[in-house]
Amino acid sequence: MDYTLQPRIPMSSPDLTEAEREAVLSVLHTPSLSMGPHIRRFEAAFRERLGLPHAIAVNSGTSGLHLCVRVAGVRPGDLVITTPFSFVASTNAILFEGGVPVYVDVDPLTGNLDPQQARAAVTDLLAGGAAARKWLPPRGAPVKAPLKAVLTVDVFGQPADADPILETARARGLKVIEDSCEALGATYKGRPAGTLGDYGVFAFYPNKQITTGEGGMVVTGDEAAAALMRALRNQGRAPGDTWLAHTHLGYNYRLDEMSAALGAVQMSRLDELLDKRAQVAAWYAERLADIPGVEPPHIRPETTRMSWFVYVVRFDPALNRDEIIRRLAGEGIPARPYFAPIHLQPYMVERFGYRPGMYPLAEDLGRRGAALPFSGVMSEAQVDAVCAALRRVL
Numbered sequence: 444m445d446y447t448l449q450p451r452i453p454m455s456s457p458d459l460t461e462a463e464r465e466a467v468l469s470v471l472h473t474p475s476l477s478m479g480p481h482i483r484r485f486e487a488a489f490r491e492r493l494g495l496p497h498a499i500a501v502n503s504g505t506s507g508l509h510l511c512v513r514v515a516g517v518r519p520g521d522l523v524i525t526t527p528f529s530f531v532a533s534t535n536a537i538l539f540e541g542g543v544p545v546y547v548d549v550d551p552l553t554g555n556l557d558p559q560q561a562r563a564a565v566t567d568l569l570a571g572g573a574a575a576r577k578w579l580p581p582r583g584a585p586v587k588a589p590l591k592a593v594l595t596v597d598v599f600g601q602p603a604d605a606d607p608i609l610e611t612a613r614a615r616g617l618k619v620i621e622d623s624c625e626a627l628g629a630t631y632k633g634r635p636a637g638t639l640g641d642y643g644v645f646a647f648y649p650n651k652q653i654t655t656g657e658g659g660m661v662v663t664g665d666e667a668a669a670a671l672m673r674a675l676r677n678q679g680r681a682p683g684d685t686w687l688a689h690t691h692l693g694y695n696y697r698l699d700e701m702s703a704a705l706g707a708v709q710m711s712r713l714d715e716l717l718d719k720r721a722q723v724a725a726w727y728a729e730r731l732a733d734i735p736g737v738e739p740p741h742i743r744p745e746t747t748r749m750s751w752f753v754y755v756v757r758f759d760p761a762l763n764r765d766e767i768i769r770r771l772a773g774e775g776i777p778a779r780p781y782f783a784p785i786h787l788q789p790y791m792v793e794r795f796g797y798r799p800g801m802y803p804l805a806e807d808l809g810r811r812g813a814a815l816p817f818s819g820v821m822s823e824a825q826v827d828a829v830c831a832a833l834r835r836v837l
């Protein structure tokens with residue numbers, strides 16, 4: 444096959460240099476492959492960047508979210524308000540502890556949790572009875588269950604509207620977990636994403652803004668929570684525990700040294716990486732502006748810095764998104780539906796009885812949205828090629 448005829452543009456690509464390769468190799472010249480100096484360096488980079496006293500490196504964003512749900516005190520049957528418009532990990536972390544995700548629909552512009560609806564849900568859930576009932580899933584939720592936390596998601600690299608959510612949560616003594624797995628480097632009214640609630644989580648899968656292959660980081664200002672999370676990631680070993688002493692039921696959520704060394708170099712390049720992604724997003728915005736039927740992403744004024752994770756456009760409701768994706772594929776351009784709302788995933792339907800139409804705004808975004816190929820290493824010519832193909836297909 445002649446690949447020069449149809450240059451295949453990948454959906455996403457990591458941005459790696461010789462410095463990353465050397466850092467990983469250097470670890471292999473030492474005997475210290477886990478819980479060594481590179482983890483400490485990587486964690487220090489997050490504390491400095493985010494201005495928080497605690498950063499706990501873990502082996503995935505999902506692990507980080509699970510630790511947050513656990514230290515937030517979510518017990519079997521407890522309720523956690525969250526969004527159906529996310530990657531499944533944000534909901535799964537609640538389910539791992541036996542918690543019940545209570546969904547609230549989204550801001551139709553950003554796809555982030557709607558703070559007004561979140562406030563109404565908190566009020567009604569605490570009131571109980573019929574008022575509470577209307578927020579709960581059709582089945583599988585206990586009748587009287589305590590509301591423990593709100594889990595927000597910074598969708599596609601744009602922080603959720605945190606201030607009104609925090610106000611509601613603080614007034615009611617609820618913990619706020621911020622899933623910033625898509626938003627490293629973003630700011631909300633000047634404050635860094637991940638620092639807005641009680642705990643923030645980042646992820647480093649290869650399509651994220653920085654990568655460690657697999658990996659994640661929890662940040663918090665809460666010292667006791669940080670100490671517990673450090674113990675839980677390391678098989679429940681509390682400070683002072685020997686290798687075979689386990690104060691808590693813990694997990695192996697440790698990040699290895701090779702990954703941490705890679706991550707530390709990526710962190711030192713964060714602004715460069717984000718600027719490159721912003722440039723690619725700007726190229727897209729320029730070209731899409733005169734393609735009818737294609738809506739570019741909406742950035743709210745509260746988003747003082749966007750951290751571009753994916754580039755998701757929305758097609759006019761009259762257009763057939765899936766057909767467009769199929770035809771783009773025929774032109775050698777990959778595109779993906781993004782996100783498929785969580786409440787309609789088979790395991791959620793089976794357990795909680797969700798039906799289409801229950802979260803119409805999230806579902807509409809799920810139906811009309813498509814992620815175009817996106818990364819910081821994309822060239823202007825590649826963006827041209829994607830947009831030209833899109834124009835032909837439409």
Ligand SMILES: *Cc1c(COP(=O)(O)O)cnc(C)c1O
Pocket residue numbers: 503504505506529530532533596622624625646647648658659
């Ligand atoms: C990437 C991501 C995660 C975590 O992903 P891992 O693959 O476990 O690192 C969690 N939530 C959201 C919204 C994500 O995009």
